[in-house]
Amino acid sequence: MAKQMVGQARFQVPGGQATPAPPVGTSLGKYGINLGQFVQQFNERTKESMGLRIPVVVRVYNDRSFEMETKSPAAVDLLKQAAGIAKGAGNPPREKVGTVTRAQIDDIVKRKMADLNARDAEHARRLIEGTARSMGLDVED
Numbered sequence: 001m002a003k004q005m006v007g008q009a010r011f012q013v014p015g016g017q018a019t020p021a022p023p024v025g026t027s028l029g030k031y032g033i034n035l036g037q038f039v040q041q042f043n044e045r046t047k048e049s050m051g052l053r054i055p056v057v058v059r060v061y062n063d064r065s066f067e068m069e070t071k072s073p074a075a076v077d078l079l080k081q082a083a084g085i086a087k088g089a090g091n092p093p094r095e096k097v098g099t100v101t102r103a104q105i106d107d108i109v110k111r112k113m114a115d116l117n118a119r120d121a122e123h124a125r126r127l128i129e130g131t132a133r134s135m136g137l138d139v140e141d
Helices: 024-031 035-045 075-083 102-115 121-134
Strands: 005-014 053-061 066-070 098-101 137-140
Touching (some): 024 035, 024 053, 035 066, 075 098, 075 102, 075 121, 102 121
Parallel strands (some): 098 137
Antiparallel strands (some): 005 053, 053 066
16 A cells, blocks of 8 residues: 555754754644654754754655655845844844845855745845845845
């Protein structure tokens, strides 16, 4: 008998720091999979992105096996890391909290290109620049 998918869960977890507690436990517990095995595999796969939020899609099958797909870290986290800030501005049009350069934006675009809904690198750059502006960051040349 072939494996049938019984569910799919999407959530974000800090890289290399997953635990069976929420959001992992609440999202996957209802499917009855081995949470310890998931946590171990996720932490091993994402240890180089320690602390950055990693989006993950988990497909669960009828034999309680699972398939995990990790994406690139969230653009907001990468921008905060590049600018050296803890959080974005409360009122972005009036309040500026830092700056990022085009070179830093290009590095983020290269890292996120596979997960972005962009037709080319220029369009992806504009998406990331828009995210930076909405956080209260200035983009410099």
